[in-house]
Amino acid sequence: MKLKQVKLYKEPKLEEPYLLAAWPGMGMVALRAFSYLNRKLNAEEFGEIEPYDFFDPEVSIRDGLIDVPEFPENKLFYWKNEKGNDLMFCIGNEQPSPENEYKLADKIVDVAKHFRVKRVYTSAAFALGGHLLGERRVFGVVTDRESKQYLKKHRVMLLSEAMQMKEAGISGMNGVILGAARERCIGGICLFGEMPEAEVRLPYSKTSKVVCDTLIRILELKVDTQELEEEITQGIKELEQQSLRYTVDYKDLFGKGGKTNEH
Template identity: 45%
Template sequence: MVKLQKEPKLNSPYLVAAWPGMGNVALKAATYLREKLRAEEFGEIEADGFFHPVNASIQGNIIETPKFPKSKFYYWKDSKSLHDLVIFLGEAQPSLEKEYEFACEILDLAGKFGVERVYTFAAMPSVMEHTNEPKVWGVVTHPSLAKDLIDYGVSLMNEGQISGMNGLLLAVAKEKGFQGICLLGELPYYTIQIENPKSSKAVLEILCKMIGMEVDTSELDYQAKRIEGGIEKFVDYFKLQGMHEPKKPISDEEIEKIKEGLNAHTRIPDSAKEKIQKLFQEAKKDISRARELKAELDKWDIYRQYEDKFLDLFKKGHH
């Protein structure tokens, strides 16, 4: 069920919808767009019936009550644009048997607000190097939209599947009479579990060109450069597997820490990163601050990444 906080008057809006997926290409691009546009929240889909908890979270030795992912709608109005935007961000994919119904909920709201076209993003694993610029592929619900993609340098995907809600939403959109386009950003097969800002930037830039709007994507460039060093370690590791006398390989534990660190870097807001660094500095002078620091690391599920640094606070005897 959709719960609305307000009902904004929108001008011929387009819908941009995204969920987590490979490389987090889709959700990263849409979330970045929302943040840069400062789009305002106006509704959400209530989680009841669409999500089923499959584990228990533990904090301070105590099991917490189930927490359901958020599925929120945002809107953005621009007097210079012919089309306002509705942005839908899903923190998680709904249960498999509920995906079709979930898509219908989104599109029913889209119809209510006069949405003319639906955009989604996705990832396309490819035989490519992570240092290369990713190509953008596209699929459309109607043949007349294909030329638009070609005009912007997008390669057409002739066959295949787009798994999850990032693909299914467009299929249901076509069924309900909406135009729809999915933009897929290339990423290397060996990085599908690592957030890929470079691919997110590629699909976002195409979307902005198609809509006729400008968004500063320099922060995505910065994030991409920051994680490239970590990816290089993976590349070196895999290359060493084919050598007769390999150097000492990266341990499984190191691989997990690198993966978690790379994911965390692009997932955590800058404000949270700054707070964590500040707490580390404060804990060096006052060890009682370590409790708050540990709580912040647990909150973002990145304690493992900082574990050694955290334990060093006690080894060095900062009191």
């Protein structure tokens, strides 16, 4: 069966697969964790969601010469699991505009239905004010009872237990894909990772590693996250060095005796 707006390079035979879906979000938590897993499992790319109905193109012009317009990507990967549920990944490098979020999510659910996906996993950062002392926790929310039982079985706290919160929200595709999955009777889990608010706009966060570790544990995968930790540590170090450079420049430009204080 041909799926509209979906380009499949091959049709892998998947056994009760789980779909792991991620897009850029706060602290790049979901994207970094899921992309790392995708890479370490050496998942094979097998398709993509055609972007034309969901995104506007971007163009690059260099020295007066324009390139072919580019679109954001939403690529599909799969990994055959000899010891359990196969995995599918949908990795997007940009969020669509709000008018197109549901449409894109619904299209991905078409793919999930086609491959008989059993459950969708996503992740999101849970931003907290102030500093975080101690370990960063991971807790979950679900679309259905079965997924709730599954989290309990794997000793993952629920949001209400971790934060004593009855109501919350998830913005963007990392949330909408679950809502769309639920509408079409596919179960879903979102793993929240605690994160200090200061990291919300940064591209590196230790929360990515704790989320990845939790996912590895509950999916019973054999993946080492040492490399991820090094990637994050190095990234944070570079950000610190950058901000130090900016501070020096700032003081130089605007501080006492600086150039703007000439008069």
